[in-house]
Amino acid sequence: MLAGLDSWRDKAIKQQPNWPNAAAASKASAQLSALPPLVSPSEVNRLRTRLAAAARGEAFLLQGGDCAETFVDATAEKIRNRVKTVLQMAVILTYGASMPVIKMGRMAGQFAKPRSSDTETRNDVTLPAYRGDIVNSFEFTEEARTPDPKRLLEAYQTASSTLTMIQAFTQGGFADLRQVHTWNHGFRSNPANQRYEQLAREIDRAIKFMIACGADFEEMKRTEFYTSHEALLMDYERPLTRIDPSSGTAFNLSSHFQWIGERTRDIDGAHVEFMANVRNPIGVKLGPTTTADDMLRLIDRLDPDREPGRLTFITRMGASRIREALPPLLEAAKTSDALPLWVTDPMHGNGMTTKNGYKTRRFDDVVDEVKGFFEAHRQVGTFPGGIHIELTGDDVTECLGGTEHIEEATLETRYESLCDPRLNHMQSLELAFLVAAELRER
Template identity: 45%
Template sequence: MDPTATQGHSKEWSPESWKTFPIKQQPDYADPEAVKKAVSKVRQLPPLVHHKEIRSLKNYLAKAAQGKAFLLQGGDCAERFIDCSQKPIEDKFKILLQMSLVIIYGARVPVVRLARMAGQFAKPRTSNYETVNGNRIPSFKGDNINDYDISKREPDPDRMVQAYFHSAATLNYIRAMISGGVADLHNPRAWILDHVKEDATRREYETMIEQITDNISFFDLLHDHRQDENLSKVEFFTSHEGLLLEFESALTKQIGGKHYNLGAHFLWIGDRTRDIDGAHVEYFRGIANPIGIKLGPTSEPDIIIKLIHLLNPDKEEGKLTLITRYGADQVEKLLPIHIQAAKSTGVPVLWICDPCHGNTETSPSGVKTRNVERMSLELIRTFQIHQKEGSRLGGVHLEMTGDNVTECIGGSIHLDHPDLTRNYETFCDPRLNYTQSLDIAFTISQHLKEKNVAMRKMTQ
């Protein structure tokens, strides 16, 4: 292990050792006693997930890194407490299932479903303050910190307790849908393609969907209509950015000599908080969960090397995921360098692509948006670069929703800048809507299918 990797980090670790390190993106609470009370309450509540589920996900991620599975990670940019209700949860669950089927069709490998749900309540912001109607007020940093309502922007520690219970309610309904058969692939909910503008594209999508359902029917026939559990139920995991460290450390428990964050199966460090000598890296290096690091244009190869050694010193497979977010114009310049840096460590990592963040732009009317074509371009270039570098892209990370919002332009529904005002609902970053999410899934499926066909020809 690189001896400089642990500079500033002692061998001793605890769920609260991060408190002695410089920290970013944390709220400035007015009442320290109220913080202690809220943290104490969260600490005494039961775990949201089980450590055996965490271990199971880690094994799946190891398979994804080996090319034996593909990771689909997606969900809201920032969950809101008001969205903790039946339809929004069902819609996100449904679109992730449908996307996974489309990818399975092309990849011919299992898809690991990892939702940005049941805890994605905190968001880093460029500035702690913003100006609204001439008044300087705290920025909205997510529902577990403050409220989007400009009259309630002061950070409130009790919102950590509210975040726990909203996460628990979301998880409870997800588990109920799975056990109740909502995820049964024998009875998939209707695929909504009404908004696809081009007849040729719609026919292509409908053909693929028909082939998927026909394959399931054929499988049933071969097995004398005995339903296979792999088709009637799915495994579904949750994730969020581990930003608010008071909350995360309160959910961390020691089991069998290891510390697990039992608030989610998977957590990641964001682009703004991955300082090698920062509090977030200190906290993350001690938990047994599989974890991710966002890498962008500001990521330096030597720091990537140190982070990999520090966060996965035992070279565990499935432990560390690198989530790249460069933008379509910079991926060809930066990704090869970062792949080479990671390879030099000898530490196994899973590479996945976040094509959303690097392709954010501002519309002529001043609205933040993203272009589906630019996202697809970065995704395809990422696939190609990994193949050229002797590496492997094992998954995708998306900000998306199951609703028909109008926040991103492009895609098979041909949304353009004037359309953004029709149903622009995000409180933070723009999300892919239902049809645009399927567009990305079809792009992945088509690429993997073509790759599989090419490999079969080479072996013939």
């Protein structure tokens, strides 16, 4: 098994930093391998069971969080707001669609980012590209942009503290369904918030009725919350992969769920090879150029035993292409013997850059891709099993539109992302109401 875990080293690998000191990188990885895992195999196994239910059409996956986590933003307030936003969205989906919702954050590990170029040039100065806080810093100086292996250990410590906060919020009473009103405190007035408050009042009445009938709500004081990130940086992922002594199988315990990106899903590449040898449920991003043959080969390599809950396909087609590109993939999967979970990422295929240089997305395009995702599944007769979005619990101005009517001129007022634009709290709630309506019509 250990030999299999290192077979990726013989494959072509992409999107890795050029460490200036290879010995220091090896030392940092060795230190990581001696640290406790961040999650447990039993939690990973439980998530795989939950995702299997979603693949069968019995649950829905809500996966959301930062484009790229930063060390400085791993504060209790920001973590709480992200968790709170996911919880609110889950309540909207659960109550609106009468379906269990699996809650998963792009949190406690989403520190590495793929880049289209190894370098960035500004005013005739060329420096290494920013690859996420786990590699280097965003500031445009030679010192900041030089990859630093010590950041691998800082990423681990930040992930560990983030997980501690997530557990406190989801297991310590904060996630109690009887607190649905308090989750909205601190967010300014907005039609999406008002709509949420109306839903919260309905839930409150339903809970009071059930309590009066003798229902026990002890279990509703807590909720399951899983973590995920793109398995990109092998100097971090491999050291945190361990053999479970009870089963003899390998688990990547850097998070509960990892995905392979559109840029690194080469069937003969290192990332696919590595993930094929771990027991975690895993995802693969599929762009609009993905062929049915590409997808079927990924199924054969990553899910040879055809186990529901093992493989999730996260489609990122773009609003203008999803209705054409997705149905052939759904048809091919439907006629195979596999049962992958289908999730839409309506963010990454809809990027644009404004005249004043801001990377953004139009909320209407995000909504349109979600609608196209559901339409494609209705057309083929398959289940639209989840949504994967970049969001924040803060009132940023990074995506255009929504009920706040964010315009290009106002992007700069609260544009905080270091990589891709995120839906703010209100846009996230708006999207949740839309998805709930689509689920009711499926």
